[in-house]
Structure formats: C-alpha cells, structure tokens
Amino acid sequence: MILIVETARELMEVLMKEIQSLEDELKTQDSLQEAKKQIEAINQELESINLYLVKRKTDKLRKDIRWFTKERAYPYLSDKYYTNQQQNVPEQD
Template sequence: MILIIETVKELMETLMKEIQALEEELKKQDSVQEVKKQLEIINQELESFNLYLVKRKTDKLRKDIRWFTKERAYPYLSDRYYANQQQNVPDRQF
C-alpha cells in the first residue's frame, strides 16, 4: 500500500513538472504571438510613413519640375525674367 502511494506521489510530481513546462511553453508562444502582432503593427506604420515620405518627395519634385519648365520654357512668366529685364534696360541719354 505504501509503495502504491509513493508511486502515485512520484507520478503526481512528474505530472506537475510536465504541466509547469507546458505552461511555460504556452507563455513563450503567447509572448511570441504578441511580439509578432506588435511587429506587424510597426511594419504597417513604417509602410504608411514611407508612403508619406514618397508623397512628399514626389510633390517636391513636381514643384521643382514646374519651376524649371516655367523658367526655361516660359521665362517671361517668371519674376526673375522681369527682374533681369529691368536690370538690363540701358540708361537713356537725351
């Protein structure tokens, strides 16, 4: 009878150890899943920020292209053209 009780105690101890090991493994898996979720959120935020930066850069390039074409193709529309024209006017002598 005592032998049966001791074997049952040993079995209970081994089962408790296995249960604790399984619980720790589940906690690790849960933490891994939480980290994966956080990484996905960070990745989405980075993608949206990258899209924002690309949009800003393209807007700046678009403005630069407009300025360049305005200066080169239609110089009389620019303020610099009029400033240069006023500077290049010779003094009239009577």
C-alpha cells in the first residue's frame, strides 16, 4: 500500500512537471503570436511612413522639375529664344 502511494506521488510530480512545461510552452506560443501581431502592426506603420516619404520626395521632384522648366529650360525652349538667336547669327558669304 505504501508503495502504491509513493508511486502515485511520483507519478503526480511527473505529471505536474509536464503540466508546468505545457503551460510554459503555451505562454511562449501566446507571446510569439502577440509578437507576430506587433511585428505586423509595425510593418504596416513602416509601410505607411515609406509611402508618405515617397510621396514627399515625388512632390519635391515635381516641384524642382517645374521650377527648372519654368526658370531654366523654358527660355531656351521658347520660339522667342530661337528667333533671337537666329537674328544674332552673322550671315555667311
């Protein structure tokens, strides 16, 4: 009878350790799932920030292109510039 009680106690201790191990594993899996959710949220945030930065860079490039076209390139592209240049060219004999 004492042997049965001791065996039952040992079995109970082994089962308690196994239960504790399984609980720890579940906590780890839960924390991993929570970490995955946080990583996904961070990735979405980074993607929105990246899109915002790309939009700002694109807007700045558009503005720079408009400025360059208006201030620098347009005078050379206009008909007035070419007609003035043709008038200033000395005639060749």
